[in-house]
Amino acid sequence: MIKLGILDFDTSHAVAFTTRLNHVGVDKDQFVDGAQVVVGCPGESTLSPDRIPDFTAQMKKLGVPLVDKPGDMIGKVDAVLIESVDGTVHYERARPFLEAGLPCFVDKPFTCSVADARKIIDLAERKKVPVFSSSSLRYAPEVVEFAADPKPGKLIGCVVYSPASLSPIPERNAGLFHYGIHGVEVLYTLMGPGCQRVTCVREKGVDVVTGQWKDGRVATLRGLRDGAAGYGFVAFSEKGVKAVTVGTGVIYRELCKKIVETFETKKAPLDPAVTLEIVAFIEAANRSGANHGAGEMVKT
Numbered sequence: 001m002i003k004l005g006i007l008d009f010d011t012s013h014a015v016a017f018t019t020r021l022n023h024v025g026v027d028k029d030q031f032v033d034g035a036q037v038v039v040g041c042p043g044e045s046t047l048s049p050d051r052i053p054d055f056t057a058q059m060k061k062l063g064v065p066l067v068d069k070p071g072d073m074i075g076k077v078d079a080v081l082i083e084s085v086d087g088t089v090h091y092e093r094a095r096p097f098l099e100a101g102l103p104c105f106v107d108k109p110f111t112c113s114v115a116d117a118r119k120i121i122d123l124a125e126r127k128k129v130p131v132f133s134s135s136s137l138r139y140a141p142e143v144v145e146f147a148a149d150p151k152p153g154k155l156i157g158c159v160v161y162s163p164a165s166l167s168p169i170p171e172r173n174a175g176l177f178h179y180g181i182h183g184v185e186v187l188y189t190l191m192g193p194g195c196q197r198v199t200c201v202r203e204k205g206v207d208v209v210t211g212q213w214k215d216g217r218v219a220t221l222r223g224l225r226d227g228a229a230g231y232g233f234v235a236f237s238e239k240g241v242k243a244v245t246v247g248t249g250v251i252y253r254e255l256c257k258k259i260v261e262t263f264e265t266k267k268a269p270l271d272p273a274v275t276l277e278i279v280a281f282i283e284a285a286n287r288s289g290a291n292h293g294a295g296e297m298v299k300t
Helices: 013-022 049-061 087-099 114-127 141-148 181-191 251-265 272-289
Strands: 002-007 035-041 079-082 104-106 155-163 195-203 206-213 218-224 232-237 240-245
Touching (some): 013 035, 013 251, 035 251, 079 087, 087 104, 114 272, 141 181, 141 240, 155 181, 181 218, 181 272, 195 272, 206 272
Antiparallel strands (some): 155 232, 195 206, 206 218, 232 240
């Protein structure tokens, strides 16, 4: 049984992942085998400090022993889940554990800059430990099934939609890093890497981001902040057009399976180079949105 530590309790993911991994507080069909959360550290938060007390109380009810300092988990665990809702602190949070040779799952957003993303990836490579980051929406069954289905033929392009609420502190989780990351992950699950240029039209209630891939394909993300919101996409393939609504009922379970797989195999299911490009895509989209929709190159 792989022993896990969880750092930072300013997100519901700390509780959601623990219930599924530790087989407590959720239905059996949500259980994930192979790892258990054996220690947690509530940590600190600039974005959502008010959420820590309640999630800390819930983690205590789940029977998870707690420590005051992140470093106190080293020696007690085989791997660590970095759960801070604030991507700007993920490098500093992950660094001590990677330096200690501990594999890490870094929750979305992986980082909020290409520079920090490179630091984490390079450190993990030097220490020869896996690092993995993903939105749970990447592993929604509807997304996985469509991406694996050969019947529609080659995907020519798509329009993905998802909620994209903004951070209460603009310099932390800027723009699409805060919640639009979910839609970006779905976009990349369908299209794959290779986006070279983006434009973003930003209004109070929406971000509309169009990416141009190196092979000539074009795809769009509609990040929703006004009106009805949900997850889904319209796929334009060689042999047809298909609209797909994406559900959220089992996405935490499916992501937890991938987290355990990472720690069991010592290899992330997603190439870190793709995660790096996702960060670069959002950086470019944010620059474009702040500059009246001017085209921006995706720079990794």
